[in-house]
Amino acid sequence: MTHFSYVAIAYGVTGLTVLALIGWVLLDQRARRAELAELDESGIRRRSDTKSRADEH
Amino acid sequence: MVGKHKLHSRRIPVLPLQGRVFRSQVNSGLPPARAIVWNSAKLYIGAMSISGTPGLVTRLANPTRFLSIVAVVLPWMVGITAVLFAVGLWMSFTAPEDYQQGITVRIMFIHVPAAWLAMMCYTVMALSALGTLVWRHPLADVSARAAAPIGAAFTFLALLTGSLWGKPMWGTWWVWDARLTSVFVLFLMYLGLIALNRAMDDPARSAKVSAIIILVGYVNIPIIKFSVDWWNTLHQPASVLRLDGPTIHASMLYPLLVMALAFTLLFFTLHVMAMRNEIWRRRVASLRRQAARAAV
Structure with a gap:
């Protein structure tokens, strides 16, 4: 293997790991948002949210 | 008042x-x-x-306030991180080759920041553990939990890129010297903490146990830092953070510092996002419990 190959693999794996990390955070974010929206649709809200919505009306 | x-x-x-x-x-x-x-x-x-x-x-003890601050700050953090990586990568690939290491010196521009972050992330977790045990800060455990997978990823990168540099330069992928072994122990500690957090469903119960383990494990951080001074290791001693100043030529030091800054900002950006996810996860769990109680 040439020295360039070691450098290319190092940068490639680092890029993939960072992308995987970002992907994991974003997927987790999407899942949590979906869960909160689902609960909100079924009328299950935090007391503070319910209160503020009632104040708006 | x-x-x-x-x-x-x-x-x-x-x-x-x-x-x-x-x-x-x-x-x-x-x-x-x-x-x-x-x-x-x-x-x-x-x-x-x-x-x-x-x-x-x-x-910041109020999670709702934390979330509103994150909503404002996060786009800036993402933007600055992206710019720093663009500049850092450009500097890394235009820096001159080392007279001994040749092109493999470029691995250092990702290996060293990853290794620094592996230790910094654990330090953030140790401070969070103190926040849990001493001040019972509501976000301290959230912070420690969110940091563990990120720390594990950076430690993995430090080990892997170090190994990829070691093969052409030392002639071996791995040696069980004090620096490499103590970083490997750090990686195992991150995995152990992630497993512990996943094994215990109730964050209120796991927070204290996790905080104590994090603080006990912090003893490994000075061992990693000073292992190259205390023992005879294949890994070279510190060349940037030294009392008598860095021993690296400026043409390689500046790309390294910019990349270190980019990695640090990446860590904080991901950490803040993961903390926000963890707060939402706990809210969902709390709302589901609330709904279950109401249904009874």
Whole structure:
């Protein structure tokens, strides 16, 4: 293997790991948002949210 | 005046600055003088600035406020991180080759920041563990939990890129010297903490256990840092963070520093996002419990 190959693999794996990390955070974010929206649709809200919505009306 | 702020969590002691008797002094059983010193220290560091206005740490004790601050700050963090990586990568690939290492010196521009972050992330977790045990800060455990997978990823990168540099330069992928072994132990500690957090469903129960383990494990960080000075290792001694200044030529030092800054910002960006996810996860769990109670 040439020295360039070691450098290319190092940068490639680092890029993939960072992308995987970002992907994991974003997927987790999407899942949590979906869960909160689902609960909100079924009328299950935090007391503070319910209160503020009632104040708006 | 202090007690008027509604920002404080119920779990953070709200103590009157001018009062003669502290609430926890009554319960602690400490002699009055020691109790005053102890409570003053807690006040200064964790709960309240001397001016009577809530300190940053206290203001962030409210998860809703934390989320609103994150919503404003996060786009900037993402933008600055992207710019720093663009500049850092450009500098890394235009830097001159080392007279001995040749092109493999470029691996250092990702290996060294990853290794620094592996240790910094654990330090953030140790501070969070202190926040859980000493100040019972509501976001401290959230912070420690969110940091563990990120720390594990950076430690993995430090080990892997180090190995990829070691093969052409040392002639071996791995040696069980003190530096490499202690970083490998750090990686195992991250995995252990992630497993522990996943094994215990209730964050309230796992927070204390996890915090104690994190603090005990912190002993490994100075071992990693000083292993190259204390023992005879194949890994070279420090060349940037030295009392007599860096021993690297400026043409390689600046790309390294820019990349280190980019990695650090990437860590904080991901950490803040993961913390936000963890707060939402806990909210979902709490709302589901609330719904289950209402259904009974």
